[in-house]
Amino acid sequence: MRRKIVAGNWKMNGSKDLVNSLVGQIRSELASLDNGVETVIIPPALYVGDVLSQAGAALTVGIQNVSCWDSGAYTGEISAVMARDAGCSVALVGHSERRQLFGETDEQVAVKVGKALASGLDAVICVGETLEEREAGKAEEVVSAQIRKAVADVSNGQWSQVVVAYEPVWAIGTGKTATADDAQAMHAAIRGVLKELGAPAEEITLLYGGSVKADNAAALFGQPDIDGGLIGGASLKAEDFVGICRAMPGES
Numbered sequence: 001m002r003r004k005i006v007a008g009n010w011k012m013n014g015s016k017d018l019v020n021s022l023v024g025q026i027r028s029e030l031a032s033l034d035n036g037v038e039t040v041i042i043p044p045a046l047y048v049g050d051v052l053s054q055a056g057a058a059l060t061v062g063i064q065n066v067s068c069w070d071s072g073a074y075t076g077e078i079s080a081v082m083a084r085d086a087g088c089s090v091a092l093v094g095h096s097e098r099r100q101l102f103g104e105t106d107e108q109v110a111v112k113v114g115k116a117l118a119s120g121l122d123a124v125i126c127v128g129e130t131l132e133e134r135e136a137g138k139a140e141e142v143v144s145a146q147i148r149k150a151v152a153d154v155s156n157g158q159w160s161q162v163v164v165a166y167e168p169v170w171a172i173g174t175g176k177t178a179t180a181d182d183a184q185a186m187h188a189a190i191r192g193v194l195k196e197l198g199a200p201a202e203e204i205t206l207l208y209g210g211s212v213k214a215d216n217a218a219a220l221f222g223q224p225d226i227d228g229g230l231i232g233g234a235s236l237k238a239e240d241f242v243g244i245c246r247a248m249p250g251e252s
């Protein structure tokens, strides 16, 4: 059965004060939630330990990026092995901000996916088209190519650690969300690509990201191929984030 996941990517936001006020509040408000959602908090790496100390068993913690290397003279890098050692369970890989602002290539994304999986982390592989690509009718082609490259070296025993997050670049932080129908269509296409690649596609969790809020989450999460969300801005306020977690339908 697919997992249902709501992950909050804090990006380069936060402080010890925010960790102290936000994490405990999320934890206590989600304590009574019984819809089966797994909640993940992905803070800046410096705050992973602080979040872990507040998270308890109900919340899991992730890292926003991992290195292509395991250790050595790579100043400023953090390896997947270190993230796992520090208590992370999840790594984001290939977020569009990494691709667009830091020039991360499909080849690097594939290496990072391999490093995350080998270290025992779940890899949340981010894919998505730009507005220009969507308007040119190339959205599925772009996303399909990103996935094929990112998972090229995933072995049969590793698929249970793979999560794909579809985040149309034009929807990130813009307040523009893909319609539930458009997001569903892309998620179905992603599942189709994974199936073609020989992955257990029906078992793989697919997240939608891009301006998800408490008031649009239910429509998105109600789609048959959308198993949760990767949340940016709305993950920084307990009420908004908890509202999104609550929008996940329970077991049918």
Ligand SMILES: O=C[C@H](O)COP(=O)(O)O
Pocket (backbone or CB within 6 Å): 009, 095, 167, 171, 172, 173, 174, 175, 209, 210, 211, 212, 230, 231, 232, 233, 234
């Ligand atoms: O990682 C999260 C996504 O980039 C979505 O961000 P957003 O919810 O602020 O649009």
